[in-house]
Amino acid sequence: MMPGLPPSLRFVQRDWLSSNQVVGFDGGEAVVVDTGYVKHADLAVALMRRLLADAGGARLAGIVNTHLHSDHCGGNAALAHAFGCPIAIPQASAADVAAWDEAALGYSGTGQRCPPFRHGATLAPGDTLRLGGLAWQVLAAPGHDPRSLIFHCAHERLLISADALWEQGFGIIFPELDGDSGFAEQQAVLELIASLPVDVVLPGHGPAFTDVRGALARAFGRLAAMRADPPKHARHALKVLVKFLLLDIERIESTQLIERVRDATVMRAAAARAGMTYEAALAWAADELVTQGQLRRDGDWLLDH
Numbered sequence: 001m002m003p004g005l006p007p008s009l010r011f012v013q014r015d016w017l018s019s020n021q022v023v024g025f026d027g028g029e030a031v032v033v034d035t036g037y038v039k040h041a042d043l044a045v046a047l048m049r050r051l052l053a054d055a056g057g058a059r060l061a062g063i064v065n066t067h068l069h070s071d072h073c074g075g076n077a078a079l080a081h082a083f084g085c086p087i088a089i090p091q092a093s094a095a096d097v098a099a100w101d102e103a104a105l106g107y108s109g110t111g112q113r114c115p116p117f118r119h120g121a122t123l124a125p126g127d128t129l130r131l132g133g134l135a136w137q138v139l140a141a142p143g144h145d146p147r148s149l150i151f152h153c154a155h156e157r158l159l160i161s162a163d164a165l166w167e168q169g170f171g172i173i174f175p176e177l178d179g180d181s182g183f184a185e186q187q188a189v190l191e192l193i194a195s196l197p198v199d200v201v202l203p204g205h206g207p208a209f210t211d212v213r214g215a216l217a218r219a220f221g222r223l224a225a226m227r228a229d230p231p232k233h234a235r236h237a238l239k240v241l242v243k244f245l246l247l248d249i250e251r252i253e254s255t256q257l258i259e260r261v262r263d264a265t266v267m268r269a270a271a272a273r274a275g276m277t278y279e280a281a282l283a284w285a286a287d288e289l290v291t292q293g294q295l296r297r298d299g300d301w302l303l304d305h
C-alpha cells in the first residue's frame with residue numbers, strides 16, 4: 001500500500017507487458033481493475049490468490065477493464081476461470097467482445113495475443129463504479145483508445161488513469177496512426193484530468209504517483225510535440241509495438257520479423273504514417289531499439305534481453 005491509499009485498495013504495479021492492477025476490497029469481496037497480458041496470466045492468478053488470502057480469505061467477485069488492449073485484459077480469461085467471476089467492460093467494446101473481433105479489438109493489427117472471454121455487465125461514461133467500498137465516477141478517456149474509460153474517486157481524490165496519463169507520458173495515440181483524430185481527444189482528456197481533484201494517480205503502467213501537476217505538464221508537452229510532428233509519433237509507435245512484440249515472444253530471427261507482423265495493419269499504418277515502407281520501418285525500429293539498449297542483437301537474432 002502506498003501512502004495516501006485507503007486500506008480497502010491495493011495497487012499492483014506490474015511491468016510494461018502487463019498493465020498494473022487495482023484491487024478493491026469491500027465486505028469480503030474483491031474487484032480487480034485490469035488483468036495484464038496473457039503471457040503472465042498465471043502470475044496474475046497467483047498475485048490475486050495472495051491478495052485474497054492477505055485480506056483474510058476474500059472472494060474475487062468481479063473483473064473490470066478500463067479498456068480492452070491486450071495488456072489490460074489478457075488475464076481476464078484465466079482469472080474468470082480460476083475465480084468464477086464476471087467481467088465488466090466498456091460498453092463501447094461490448095459488440096466487438098461478443099463477436100470476438102480480433103481486428104476491431106486491436107490484437108491482429110498489432111501482432112498481439114489475447115485469449116477470448118465473455119463479458120457480463122458494461123460500463124459507460126456517467127456510470128458509478130463501486131470499488132473498495134468507494135464510489136468512482138466513470139469517465140470517457142478517448143485519445144489513446146477511443147473506447148477507454150478512467151475512474152475517478154472524488155471523495156478520496158484518486159484517479160485510475162489507465163493509459164491516458166502515466167508519471168512519464170501516456171500510451172500511443174492509436175487513432176492517429178490510421179489518420180483519425182486522437183491528439184485533440186487526448187488534449188481534452190488531459191484537460192479533464194487537470195480539472196479533477198486528484199492527489200494520487202494509479203496509472204496503467206509505471207508507478208503510482210502524487211505529482212499530478214508535474215505529470216500533466218510532461219504529458220501536455222509530449223502531446224504538443226506529437227501534434228507538431230505526427231510522423232515522429234508514428235515512428236515512436238512503431239518502436240513501442242516492436243518492443244512489445246519482443247517482450248512477448250522474446251526472440252525472433254531478424255528476417256522473420258516482417259513475416260511475424262505481415263498482417264499487423266496497425267503497424268503497417270504506422271509505417272505509412274512515418275513515411276517509410278513497412279520493411280524499412282521495421283528495420284529502422286529494430287535498429288533504434290538496439291541502439292537504445294531496449295533490444296539486443298546476436299547474429300541473425302533480435303532478442304528482448
Ligand SMILES: [Zn+2]
Binds near residue numbers: 067163
Ligand atoms: Zn492501452
